[in-house]
Amino acid sequence: MSLLVIELIPKRLELVHDLVPNATLIAGLINPKNSNAGRNLTALQEATQAKGVQIHISEASTDSELETAFADLASLKAGTLIVGADPFFNARRNQIVALAARYSLPAIYEWREFVDVGGLISYGPSLTGVYRQIGTYVGRVLNGEKPADLPVVQPTLFDLVVNLNTAKTLGLTVPQLILARASEVIE
Secondary structure (H helix, E strand, O other): OOOOOOOOOHHHHHHHHHOOOOOOEEEEOOOOOOOOHHHHHHHHHHHHHHOEEEEEEEEEEHHHHHHHHHHHHHHHHEEEEEEEEOOHHOOOOOHHHHHHHHHOOOOOOOHHHHHHOOEEEEEOOOHHHHHHHHHHHHHHOOOOOHHHHHHOOOOOEEEEEHHHHHHHHOOOOOOEEEEEHOOEOOO
């Protein structure tokens, strides 16, 4: 199963740029200890270059580095933040969302759980859909198919979740196009 972690970075950039169209400096937060850090970095650089905006990459793999990264982004006056998909970040979603709020930094995340705790917006695979696909594969294996013969599958359902309370706090108006495409809008 592929979760399309890196492949969705351009879409996340597009969405957050639509929310804050005047942002000229986009920040990316990645964990340098993640095995996909290099690929995440390349994808962020390519996406921002194609969009014609500047990118600043902040790295964090500890709690104190998260604090420092957000303080640095505030001093750079980053317009938006794309938080990379990473288990370390997922485990610290409350801290990351609180830091984004403290520094009034509009951020987009991969997983809806960030938005559930006050994050602005997320776009990524629907975990419910992914679990269904995995269940189908388990059933196929239990019915005698060899795992090595099964193709790699990709998610078919994606969640776009927007928190209007956070948008209001940040002084942002969410475009109707984003609201119309959202899987869920938190008010």
